[in-house]
Amino acid sequence: MKERNYMAFLQEASRFIPQERIYTDELRRIAWGADAGFYRLIPQIVIRSDGEDGEDGEEEISRLLQLADRHDLPVTFRAAGTSLSGQAISDSILIVAGKHWEKCYISPDHETITMQPGIIGQRANELLAIFGRKIAPDPASIKSAMVGGIVMNNASGMNCGTHANSDKMLISVRIVLADGTVLDTGNSASRASFEKTHRSFLDRICTLRDEVRANEKLAERIRYKYSIKNVTGLNLLPFVRFDDPFDIIAHLMVGSEGTLAFLSRVTMKTTYDYPCKASAMLYFKTIKEACHAVVAMKKLNKDDSFIVHSAEMLDYKSLSSVNDPVFLRYKGEVASSLLPGVEPGDETGLTAVLTETKACSAEELNQNIRTIEQCLSAFQTYTPVHFTDKPEEYSKYWAIRSGIFPSVGGTRKLGTTCLIEDVAFHIEDLPEATAELQQLIARHGYEDACIYGHALEGNYHFILNQSFSSEAEVKRYEELMNDVKTLVVDKYDGSLKAEHGTGRNMAPFVRYEWGEAAYEVMKAVKQLFDPKGLLNPGVIFNDDPQCHIKNFKPLPLLATNEHNRATGYQLQITSGIPNIVAVCPPLAADKCIECGFCEVNCLSCGFTLSSRQRIVVQREIALLKLHNLEEQAQLLEKQYRYLGNQTCAGDGLCSMSCPMGINTGDLAHLIRQEELSPISMRYKAGNFAANHFAGIKSALRPILALANFGHSILGTKGMSSLTKGMHNVLGIPQWNPAMPKPFRMKNKGLKQAPSSDKVVYFPSCINQTMGLPKKSPVEQPLVNKMISLLQKAGYEVIFPKEMEKLCCGTIWESKGMPDIADRKTAELEAALWEASEQGKYPVLCDQSPCLHRMRKCIKKMKLYEPAEFIYTFLRDKLVFTPTDRSVAIHITCSMRKMGLADTLIALARLCSSDVFIPEEVGCCGFAGDRGFTHPELNAYALRKLRPEIEDAGTYIGYSNSRTCEIGLTTHAGIPYVSIVYLVDQCTKRKENHQSEI
Secondary structure (H helix, E strand, O other), X not given: OOHHHHHHHHHHHOOOOOHHHEEOOXXXXXXXXXXXXXEOOOOOEEEEOOOOOOHHHHHHHHHHHHHHHHHOOOEEEEOOOOOOOOOOOOOOEEEEOOOOOOOEEEOOOOOEEEEXXXXXXXXXXXXXXXXXXXXXOEOOOOOOOEHHHHHHOOOOEOOOXXXXXXXXXXXXXXXXXXXXXXXXXXXXXXXXXXXXXXXXHHHHHHHHHHHHHHOHHHHHHHHHHOOOOOOOOOOOOHHHHOOOHHHHHHHHOOOOOOOOOEEEEEEEEOEEOOOEEEEEEEEEOOHHHHHHHHHHHHOOOEOOEOOOOEEEEEOHHHHHHOOOHHHHHHHHHHHOOOOOOOOOOHHHHOEEEEEEEEEOOHHHHHHHHHHHXXXXXXXXXXXXXOOEOOHHHHHHHHHHHHOHHHHHHHOOOOOOEEEEEEEEOOHHHHHHHHHHHHHHHHHOOOOOOEEEEEHHHOEEEEEEEEOOXXXXXXXXXXXXXXXXXXXXXXXXXXXXXXXXXXXXXXHHHHHHHHOHHHHHHHHHHHXXXXXOOOEOOOOOOOOOOOHHHOOEOOOOOOOXXXXXXXXXXXXXXXXXXXXXXXXXXXXXHHHOOOOOHHHHHOOOOOOOOOHHHHHHHHHHHHHHHHOOOHHHHHHHHHHHHHHHHHOOOOOOOHHHHOOOOOOHHHHHHHHHHHHOOOOOHHHHHHHHHHHOHHHHHHHHHHHHHHHHHHHHHHHHHHHHHHHHHHHHHHOOOOOOOOOEEEOOOXXXXXXXXXXXXXXXXXXOHHHXXXXXXXXXXXXXXXXXXXXXXXXXXXXXXXXXXXXXXXXXXXXXXXXXXXXXXHXXXXXXXXXXXXXXXXXXXXXXXXXXXXXXXXXXXXXOOOEEOHHHHHHHHHHHHEEEOOEEEEEEEOOOHHHHHOOOHHHHHHHHHHHEEEEEOOOOOOOOOOOOOHHHHOHHHHHHHOOOHHHHHHHHOOOOEEEOOHHHHHHHHHHHOOOEEEHHHHHHHOEEEOOOOOOOO
16 A cells, blocks of 8 residues: 555544544554464554444544545554454554443343443453343353454353354444445434445345346355354354345344445344352263263253253363363373373373353253263263252353463463364264364474363363474465365355455355355455455455465563573574464563453553553564664654553553463553662662661651642632643653642550550551541541551551551652562561561561562461451451441452452441442543542553442542542542541440450
């Protein structure tokens, strides 16, 4: 494409799209150019579309498509970017419709749901759960994948099969066509208008329908091909299922991968969410035996009556990648020759089948289990068949299943690419076809490949950890795919793509699988919807027979300065693909396969960069440095400083949705560390503060007093205006109305009765320094309230010596000064060890982020934050009288990571009968001092909080971190204070209690 076309496009687009949503800089084009797949193209322009205003968002897309048509520029749409085979990448214009396209509407009878493309599948299910309903498609990525991608890729999943995939559940769509026309197939006025303006379009749909039906051989082939999962090419099933051209148009969208139109809204039937569920992990000694068992279980399902809802197969490599304990035991027994008739090496036969049954009642569930057990009695399992109906047990099984792809990817050799494909066979062919597929992959030398997936539907995924560092490796992959094509299509007439969309990897084989007649119908549909071929070119339709072995994504080691100094780096470039071969120790983030599972928990996703995108950019910087392109690398580093570094909260919640537990916050801390040197002014300032911490805190109190005085003189509006201007011009921290007054502890002379119940209380340095804000719903600073609550419960409070100079070290860790942080933690540990009489008494810290670091670094004492301490030790010493007042609870990142979210909620429910937990709020983004230095991050993280609070009618909130509470108060419209205040308000001392410490 000529550069002038892009410039003209940009000039016109900027007239109706704010500049902050149009990206042309190098960094964000690279960041947004990557998705979960193993291909990479870098877009020329990235546009973040905004669908929050509904039709205004569609109007924006319409005008963009008209512009693209005028300038002959290709356009690709993306939602979450969890597509795996090159479905949503572009070297032209990438339009993102994820964040800000998240609205949904549930019908009064809860039977249907209308969704914008950016709502996450799991979020839709959360909204439907209160009605006992859910959406039927359930891909393993449902916690991250957005509805637009689920529908447009026809991603189905574990339970929905062909009977309840997006195609079967879809009612209507609202789309924007390539010419900019908006069509709502479920709206009579929109249909009538379309009939007037696009009569020839509808006539062509009807003609194609009639031609397909007139060709009985083709119509029968379509029915046969879609009797199993199949998303190879465009969806032809609507031509034999529907008469109405609008229904055909709507269902053509399913699996079309954005090649026909932009999906702005979809209405789908919901399905019943069975209240009773049970799962079993079944183990078989051979994969063929496992398949025969699956075939037998499939026969238990008749018509619309299902006993077995899913049977997910995991081969030995899948089990090995997640360190499955049964597999490890079996492997050990094989190696030790403890199993008669089993030869060493036969552990590769062990296969698990994760089976689930569901029912309306416990009695029906038990009957289902008995039926399945009777069916399985004809097969030899390695371990006894055991079903569990306990969510805390079976959820672990399903977590393993959902994380297989990233987990296997994490075991790959560094510098190689992880890729996944999915095929389907007819169920009667399953045992032989599965064994042959496993043998075929092994024959090509993929020793670490795995096969897993939806065996009940004959649908498997296979994962390969592939190097593209040489022509031989590329050739090996090409030959594998050719053999897979022969096995699946020629021998078993199965599906080369069962779900996830065709993508670039299977685009060369669409005609081969379907035959000429069907392929010509697909081409006719593409020509009708997209005459110029501008919508997502190269996907589904690609004239290059080798497009699947080009444009591979490099996954190099992250190049920190420390790692650059290590020896053993080599850069190999083959077919234009750079790869790094290294012997030096990797970072945790080097295991990242860019699946995007982390983004659902990344607060800056959609604002600056997400956790995945931070890794993408750092990898690009590594490549540039290895090419000795220092100038380009420095440009990216400069652009990264704000987008990637300063606006990363470092909260680590990304690790909780990453199957490999990668904490991108750790990477942020490392990058901050490398920006410093022992002789830099910032490092010296950090070191000075650590050595004179008591003095620093004393100096902070007058500043807080001055801010409070200014607030009193200028008022909230005047103070906000003044300090905002100073923040913008001078970069000083931003003041807000929740800013506290100064506070100084007076623990000397504290009156308390001696008690056998003792606790060492370490008030965080924040709570030692910060008192209450000017307008506060409580009367005492937290330290005083904490002491009074402990004394109410009969505890004697012990303070460590020289508290003024003590700190957990979190401040320095977050600034990239880990050595200073560790030094401060060591000082604190020594003081607490002495105060607790060598661990005799428990230690309490009143700030959950501080406690999180303390627990991570201090192992020889029992450490608690307030909610856990109260719930564990004070419950039996206090009488709780719950209020009926609605209270909001914010679960801090540190509490989530420590596994204490349920404890905080349970404690709140002892105090109130109406506990409200906002559903779309994760990390608040305050991140220590970042809420003052970068308040825009805090505002973005909490953008959905106030509407939820107002809908719930809640007037006060509680949490467990003072800085978080400042940000929450600022953006929620209600005050937030420590949970300690709620407990104190709702309790009185239980007389004659017995100590349990």
